[in-house]
Amino acid sequence: MAYNFAAGPARLPDAVLARAADELFRRGPDGACAIERPFTGEAFRAVLDHARQRLTELLALPTSYRILFLAGGALQQFSLVPMNLLGASRVAAYADSGYWSRRAMAEAGKLAQVEVVARHPGELPLAAPAPGSWDMPAGCAYCHITPNETVDGIAYPALPETGEVPLVADCTSSFLTEPLDVAKFGVIYASAQKNIGPAGLTVAIVREDLLERSRPEMPAPFSYRRQVEEGSCVNTPPMLAIHMAGLVFDWIADNGGLAAMAAASQRKAARLYAAIDGSAGFYRAPVAPGHRSPINIRFHLAETRLTEAFLSEAEAAGLTNLRGHRQLGGVRASLYNAMPETGAVMLAGFMADFARRYG
Ligand SMILES: Cc1ncc(COP(=O)(O)O)c(C=O)c1O
Numbered sequence: 001m002a003y004n005f006a007a008g009p010a011r012l013p014d015a016v017l018a019r020a021a022d023e024l025f026r027r028g029p030d031g032a033c034a035i036e037r038p039f040t041g042e043a044f045r046a047v048l049d050h051a052r053q054r055l056t057e058l059l060a061l062p063t064s065y066r067i068l069f070l071a072g073g074a075l076q077q078f079s080l081v082p083m084n085l086l087g088a089s090r091v092a093a094y095a096d097s098g099y100w101s102r103r104a105m106a107e108a109g110k111l112a113q114v115e116v117v118a119r120h121p122g123e124l125p126l127a128a129p130a131p132g133s134w135d136m137p138a139g140c141a142y143c144h145i146t147p148n149e150t151v152d153g154i155a156y157p158a159l160p161e162t163g164e165v166p167l168v169a170d171c172t173s174s175f176l177t178e179p180l181d182v183a184k185f186g187v188i189y190a191s192a193q194k195n196i197g198p199a200g201l202t203v204a205i206v207r208e209d210l211l212e213r214s215r216p217e218m219p220a221p222f223s224y225r226r227q228v229e230e231g232s233c234v235n236t237p238p239m240l241a242i243h244m245a246g247l248v249f250d251w252i253a254d255n256g257g258l259a260a261m262a263a264a265s266q267r268k269a270a271r272l273y274a275a276i277d278g279s280a281g282f283y284r285a286p287v288a289p290g291h292r293s294p295i296n297i298r299f300h301l302a303e304t305r306l307t308e309a310f311l312s313e314a315e316a317a318g319l320t321n322l323r324g325h326r327q328l329g330g331v332r333a334s335l336y337n338a339m340p341e342t343g344a345v346m347l348a349g350f351m352a353d354f355a356r357r358y359g
Pocket of ligand 1: 007008
C-alpha cells in the first residue's frame with residue numbers, strides 16, 4: 001500500500017472513491033448517470049441541496065451565511081474577493097504570511113490599493129504574523145489572511161482582531177481539518193482538491209450582509225450575489241466535483257465530524273514533528289513550534305545533498321509525492337483528512353531508519 005503525501009490534488013478517502021465508482025458512473029433508467037443529467041433538473045438540485053446541508057451541519061453554520069459552490073480554484077477567488085467586496089472603497093488590507101498570501105496580494109493589487117497590515121518575521125525560525133489587534137487602514141473594505149500557508153508550512157496560532165473590518169480567509173489547505181468559528185469571518189473560501197474533493201470547485205462562504213457589495217455590472221458567474229440568488233447555478237457548475245464533495249462531507253460526518261478530524265490531524269502531525277525534532281539535527285523544521293502547520297509538514301535534511309536519496313528511497317518505500325515546493329526545495333508531507341494515521345506512522349519510521357543509515 002502506497003501513501004500519497006501530495007500537497008494537492010491530494011488523496012481522497014477510500015470510502016469516497018468506492019461510493020463515487022458505485023453511484024456516479026452507473027446509468028439509470030433515464031439513460032443518464034449522475035454527471036450526465038441537466039444541472040437545472042431535480043436530481044442535481046438534490047445533490048446540491050445535500051452538499052449544502054451537510055456542510056452547514058459540519059460547520060454549525062450561522063444562518064446569516066450563504067454557501068457557494070463555484071467553478072475554478074482559489075486563485076480565481078484572489079480576484080473575485082476584491083471584485084465582490086471592495087464596494088465603494090479602493091483599499092484592502094492583507095497579511096503577508098508566506099507564498100499564497102503574497103500571490104493573493106499580487107492579484108488583488110490589480111484591482112485594489114493593497115495595504116500590508118502584518119508580515120511574518122521573514123527570518124528563521126519562520127512564524128505567522130503576530131495576531132492580536134491589527135490596525136486597519138482608513139476606509140478599508142476587508143482584511144485578507146491565509147490561516148494555513150500550504151507552501152511554507154506555517155499556521156496562525158490564533159486569529160487576528162480586525163474590529164468592524166470583515167476578515168476574509170483563504171482556508172484552502174485547512175478547510176474541514178478542524179472546527180471553524182465561521183462567525184469570526186466575512187468570507188471564507190477553499191478550493192476543493194485538498195480536503196473537499198476533486199479540482200475544479202471552490203467553496204465560498206459569504207456573510208449575507210456583504211452580498212450587497214457585489215455590483216450589478218459584475219460578470220454574472222463572478223458575482224457572489226448572483227450566485228447566491230441562483231443557487232450556485234448561474235451557469236453549469238462543476239457537477240462531478242460537487243457530487244463528490246457531498247460524499248466527502250458524508251464521510252467526515254460518519255467519521256466523527258470536524259472535532260475528530262482535528263484530533264487525528266494533531267496526532268499525525270505530532271508524529272512527524274517528533275521524528276524531526278528527535279533526529280538530533282539530521283532533519284530541520286524551519287517553522288517555530290506553535291506556528292507549525294499540522295497539515296503541511298515542511299522540513300529539510302541538514303545535509304542537503306541527501307535530499308534526492310531521501311525522496312527516491314521514500315518513493316520506493318511507497319511514500320510518494322514528498323518533494324517540497326519548487327521555490328523552497330526540501331521535503332513537504334501533506335496530511336489532509338484522507339491520510340490515514342498509518343501513513344504518518346510509516347513516514348516517521350522511514351525517517352528514523354534513513355537517519356540511522358545516513359547520519
Ligand atoms: C492556501 C492556498 N491558496 C491558494 C491556492 C491555489 O489554489 P488553486 O490551484 O485551486 O487556484 C492553493 C493551492 O495549493 C493554496 O494552498
